[in-house]
Each structure stands twice: as structure tokens, then as C-alpha cells.
Amino acid sequence: MSIVDPRSGAPLTAPQEPSSPSRDTAPSDEQLIVDVDHNNIQQLLELSMQVPVLLDCWAPWCQPCKALMPILEKLTREYRGAFILAKLNIEDNQEIAAQLGVRSVPDVKLISQGGLVDHFQGALPEKEVREWLGRYFPAPEDAPASPEEQAAEALAQGDAATARALYEQLVQQNPDHAPYQVELARALVAESRSEEALALLDNLPPEERDAAPARGVRASIEFREEAPGDDELAALAGRDDSEARYKRALRQVADGDYESGLEGLLEVMRRDRGYGDDVARKTLLRVFDALGADHPLTVTYRRRLFTLLY
Structure with missing residues (x-):
């Protein structure tokens, strides 16, 4: 069973033994990542009978989608054939999106054996996407710790400077992802740079500024003052x-x-x-x-x- 990648015209074939492919036979991007539209959606569902499919429903105007997609592509390469990543532009494929029940994006659906297994909505950080995938797939043995995991570990070990530098990189790469900004503020507090942390928190969107994570960082600043x-x-x-x-x-x-x-x-x-x-x-x-x-x-x-x- 194969599916055609609309970008290249190359056939997409389900990798053999997806749960434990060797490094020497790792599938290429053309095999693992494909754009989906009305021409190949049926092939994709049939392919899911052989290998699970991660369907990323996105839209060009959606900033969180742009933050999430590189994470999904990175993890797809890491898992090297445990699943296929299929990307559906809902603006160009509104009928398919309606049939799939997509009401907001990003909406990521795990499809196996032709049916929906699970899904999540919103631009989850890399750590949470890994945890979600971990419910269904063994983690790659050689998967490196993500920058987010490295930053969290550094902060837990008291290395605030390293954590702050890593979170600064994450914020630069994902400027619309508020949780990274909150964690950067937490690292700044650990470096006794509370004024910078407060300025960062004050610039968050109201719904993020008033949410529990940001309130928690503010509370930690208050404790230091008191x-x-x-x-x-x-x-x-x-x-x-x-x-x-x-x-x-x-x-x-x-x-x-x-x-x-x-x-x-x-x-x-x-x-x-x-x-x-x-x-x-x-x-x-x-x-x-x-x-x-x-x-x-x-x-x-x-x-x-x-x-x-x-």
C-alpha cells in the first residue's frame, strides 16, 4: 500500500518493522511526512491499517500551529517509522476537516486501523507531546533530551543560568508559546532577576498572565521579598x-x-x-x-x- 506525497510525487510506503527500525535503514522524510488532501486521504486511512498515522490539522493563519509543527516533524524523525506524520491544511480541505470533526487548530489525531485512537488540541510543548506519544509508542532508545527537558533539569539542579539560556532559545524559536515565557520568568527569579521576570509576565496575554503557572511565579517572587x-x-x-x-x-x-x-x-x-x-x-x-x-x-x-x- 502506498500514498503519493503531493510535494514530490514520491510514493510513501509503510516502513517495515516500525517499532524498531535500524539507524542504517531509517526511512526518509518523504516516507515519514506527507501533505494530505482530497486526492490521498483515502490512501492515508488505508495506510493506517499497516502503520499508525499522526494527522496534524493546521491552518496558515494559526500561530500555535506554526509552533507545534516543527515539534511533530522532529519527533516523527526521532521515532523513525513508528508512525507517519500527515499534515492537513483545513483551509484548503474544509470538507475533510468537517468530516473529521475539526473545530479548532491545531488538532492532532492518532489514527490506527482506520479509526481514531486519540487526539489533542493546542500547541503542547515538546515534553507534553513526548508524554502523549509515550502512551502508544516506545520512546526511541537514543532520543536526546529536548531543550525543554534540559532546561527543566538544569533549573531543578539549581543551575539557573543554564536553564535561563535554554528557555531564552525556546522563546526565540517559539515567540507565541506562553509557557516557555513563564518558565523563562521562573529561571530569572532563580537568578534573583525578579524585575525582569515580572516584566516578562506583565507582557503575556491576559489569559496566560492570570493563569496558575504565571501566578505561581509571581508568588515565588513575593516569597523572596517577604x-x-x-x-x-x-x-x-x-x-x-x-x-x-x-x-x-x-x-x-x-x-x-x-x-x-x-x-x-x-x-x-x-x-x-x-x-x-x-x-x-x-x-x-x-x-x-x-x-x-x-x-x-x-x-x-x-x-x-x-x-x-x-
């Missing part, structure tokens, strides 16, 4: 009252030791719920905002806070 300095912290040594416990916890949060800080805030609540007009509970909620709703520490300590309250 936390006691080294001299004040030294003066608290040996004290075991609520003020000392609260300020030590605040400093731990500001330093990125979130688990110790959360534990300390809970302890203030246990011992003196009324301290500072319930400031320990309010600060816990701000830390949750900074970490994000899905962070493991947020999940754990939100549950412990609920147990303590009720």
Missing part, C-alpha cells in the same frame, strides 16, 4: 514561638525547600491557628498556587490541610 534575611534568621535561632516558626518556614519556601516550608506552615497551624490572622493557612494556599495544582507536594499537603481543618 522572607527574612540571613541576619534576621540568625536572630530567630533558638526561638520556638509562632513568629519564629512562620518566618523559618517562609524562608524555606523562598529558598525552594518547599516540603520543609509546607511542613513548618502546617505546624504553625497546629500550634497556633490564630497566629497572624490565620497567615499560615493563607500562605499554604499561596505555595500551592506557586507549585501548581498537579504538583505532588500540592496534592499531599492540600489533603493534609483539609484533614487538619475538618
Whole structure:
């Protein structure tokens, strides 16, 4: 079974043993990436009986589509035949788009055995696309860490300068991808460049500026401003009252030791719920905002806070 690439006229053939092709026999771009229209959509569906097809529904006016497409093409080459990438311009193929139920773009559909397996919408960052593909395909053994993964790892290891440089490259390459700008702001905060981080966040579109990730970076800046300095912290040594416990916890949060800080805030609540007009509970909620709703520490300590309250 073959399909014709409209760009080159070359036949597109399903690669043999797509899950484990050798480097020497890696399929070419003409075999892996194809433009789709009414002339070959049926061939593509038939091809999906032999090898899965990743159908990228896009439009020329869609900026997120332009950010996502290079990521999909890169990953298609990395997977070397585990699936075919088919690109459908919905402006030129509105009837096909309607039949496929495409309502907004980018819309990426995984098709296998002639049927829809799964799909996602929006310009996901590379890490999330990899995770999505990982549900259905073994990761390439020699796949290098993406710049996004390298940046996140550098930030986690305390190498803020490297993380910032990598995020700057990602922002330059994907200027409309707000999550990269938020992570760049996070790296700037880690370098004690809070004013630059705030300026970056202030320039985001309103829906991104007010979303949880950006709010979390702002919260981390506030913690740094509120936390006691080294001299004040030294003066608290040996004290075991609520003020000392609260300020030590605040400093731990500001330093990125979130688990110790959360534990300390809970302890203030246990011992003196009324301290500072319930400031320990309010600060816990701000830390949750900074970490994000899905962070493991947020999940754990939100549950412990609920147990303590009720």
C-alpha cells in the first residue's frame, strides 16, 4: 500500500518493522511526512491499517500551529517509522476537516486501523507531546533530551543560568508559546532577576498572565521579598514561638525547600491557628498556587490541610 506525497510525487510506503527500525535503514522524510488532501486521504486511512498515522490539522493563519509543527516533524524523525506524520491544511480541505470533526487548530489525531485512537488540541510543548506519544509508542532508545527537558533539569539542579539560556532559545524559536515565557520568568527569579521576570509576565496575554503557572511565579517572587534575611534568621535561632516558626518556614519556601516550608506552615497551624490572622493557612494556599495544582507536594499537603481543618 502506498500514498503519493503531493510535494514530490514520491510514493510513501509503510516502513517495515516500525517499532524498531535500524539507524542504517531509517526511512526518509518523504516516507515519514506527507501533505494530505482530497486526492490521498483515502490512501492515508488505508495506510493506517499497516502503520499508525499522526494527522496534524493546521491552518496558515494559526500561530500555535506554526509552533507545534516543527515539534511533530522532529519527533516523527526521532521515532523513525513508528508512525507517519500527515499534515492537513483545513483551509484548503474544509470538507475533510468537517468530516473529521475539526473545530479548532491545531488538532492532532492518532489514527490506527482506520479509526481514531486519540487526539489533542493546542500547541503542547515538546515534553507534553513526548508524554502523549509515550502512551502508544516506545520512546526511541537514543532520543536526546529536548531543550525543554534540559532546561527543566538544569533549573531543578539549581543551575539557573543554564536553564535561563535554554528557555531564552525556546522563546526565540517559539515567540507565541506562553509557557516557555513563564518558565523563562521562573529561571530569572532563580537568578534573583525578579524585575525582569515580572516584566516578562506583565507582557503575556491576559489569559496566560492570570493563569496558575504565571501566578505561581509571581508568588515565588513575593516569597523572596517577604522572607527574612540571613541576619534576621540568625536572630530567630533558638526561638520556638509562632513568629519564629512562620518566618523559618517562609524562608524555606523562598529558598525552594518547599516540603520543609509546607511542613513548618502546617505546624504553625497546629500550634497556633490564630497566629497572624490565620497567615499560615493563607500562605499554604499561596505555595500551592506557586507549585501548581498537579504538583505532588500540592496534592499531599492540600489533603493534609483539609484533614487538619475538618
